[in-house]
Amino acid sequence: MNDITLNHYLLVSGILFAIGLTGVIVRRNLIIIFMCLELMLSAANLTLVAFSRFGTVDGLPNYNGQVLVFFTITVAAAEVAVGLAIIVALYRARQTVHVEDLNSLKG
Amino acid sequence: MTAAFYIASAVMIAFGAMVVLNRNPVSSALSLVVSFLGLAGLFMSLDAYFIGIIQILVYAGAVMVLFLFIIMLMDLKAEVRRKLNIPAVIGGGLIAVLFVAQLVAVLADFKPGQQPMPALAEGRATDVKAVGTLLFERYPFHIQVMGVLLLSATIGVIALSKKESAK
Numbered sequence: 001m002n003d004i005t006l007n008h009y010l011l012v013s014g015i016l017f018a019i020g021l022t023g024v025i026v027r028r029n030l031i032i033i034f035m036c037l038e039l040m041l042s043a044a045n046l047t048l049v050a051f052s053r054f055g056t057v058d059g060l061p062n063y064n065g066q067v068l069v070f071f072t073i074t075v076a077a078a079e080v081a082v083g084l085a086i087i088v089a090l091y092r093a094r095q096t097v098h099v100e101d102l103n104s105l106k107g
Numbered sequence: 108m109t110a111a112f113y114i115a116s117a118v119m120i121a122f123g124a125m126v127v128l129n130r131n132p133v134s135s136a137l138s139l140v141v142s143f144l145g146l147a148g149l150f151m152s153l154d155a156y157f158i159g160i161i162q163i164l165v166y167a168g169a170v171m172v173l174f175l176f177i178i179m180l181m182d183l184k185a186e187v188r189r190k191l192n193i194p195a196v197i198g199g200g201l202i203a204v205l206f207v208a209q210l211v212a213v214l215a216d217f218k219p220g221q222q223p224m225p226a227l228a229e230g231r232a233t234d235v236k237a238v239g240t241l242l243f244e245r246y247p248f249h250i251q252v253m254g255v256l257l258l259s260a261t262i263g264v265i266a267l268s269k270k271e272s273a274k
Contacts, residue, residue: 003223004112004152007214012116012149014210016123018203023127025199028192031132031178035139038170039123042146045158053153054220059228061154063237067246069158070238073165074253078260080170084177085267091181100192 009050017043030087030097034080041076045069108224111152119145132178136171143167154227157235 016039023036052065091097122145125138143166150159214220242250 004109005223006220007217008112008116009149009153010214010217010220011210012120015120015207016146018206019120019123019127021206022199022203025202026127026191026196028195029132029183031174031181031183032126032135035126035135035174038139038166039126039142042143042162042166045162046146046149049150049153049155049158053155054222054224056225056227059226060237061227061234063234063241066155066158066234066238067241069155070161070242071249071253073158073161075256077165077170078256080173081264082260082267084173085264088177088180089267097181097183 006050006054009054010047013043013046013050016040016046028098028100030090030099031084033099034083034087038076038080041072045072048072108152111148115145115148115152117145118142119149132183133175136174136178139174140167140171143171155234157238 020036020039020043023039024033027033027036048065048069052063052069053061055062055065087097090102094102096102119142122138122142126135126142129135129138143162147159147162147167150156150162
């Protein structure tokens with residue numbers, strides 16, 4: 001009964017995703033919002049690895065899932081670099097990283 | 108293995124919550140590092156040692172250094188004085204609670220997810236070799252696309268952070 005099942009991992013990953021989603025909605029600092037995006041992305045990675053481990057093929061984990069996680073981490077790293085460059089450019093232009101101060105599209 | 112799962116997931120979720128709850132961006136960033144370390148522990152409890160190490164190297168190492176560097180560059184102290192947006196806090200918390208409740212309800216009926224972890228054929232982990240072989244034999248095109256993506260991201264970052272007067 002104490003065995004860890006796939007559902008445990010899926011639940012933990014879902015909780016992490018929910019924390020990230022809450023952060024994106026609640027926080028007003030662009031950098032923190034960006035960090036919460038990373039949390040959500042990592043939660044998705046955890047799901048992929050969990051499915052890879054529990055969906056064994058010939059007694060080995062299904063490594064296609066781990067390759068996909070490898071690609072996801074690469075894309076996330078590129079995304080962080082570009083996103084932070086955009087935030088820095090924004091900070092240079094407006095001297096703020098608070099979403100409430102960025103309301104020039106508001107009617 | 109059971110203890111490792113509970114410890115790693117507790118660390119990951121507790122420090123993930125600290126990312127959202129901390130008012131100071133530097134504390135948030137450092138909490139995110141610890142959260143990622145917990146996540147790497149979870150990856151290793153799933154016998155994905157390669158992905159766990161990559162997670163530590165890329166996220167806890169490179170990405171978080173980038174975050175801390177940007178925070179240092181902007182000198183974000185004013186944030187502490189801001190007051191919270193109450194409707195956003197209520198809405199965000201409600202959405203998260205609803206999401207987790209729905210997930211629990213779905214997982215309760217998910218029979219394939221209730222089996223214990225299947226045993227591996229070999230006792231030792233060979234995942235670095237297996238992932239590497241798969242990457243270069245089955246997905247060679249994809250890894251080249253990744254290279255192009257990283258190159259274009261580098262060029263994009265340089266173009267974005269160039270001084271305005273250069274044009």
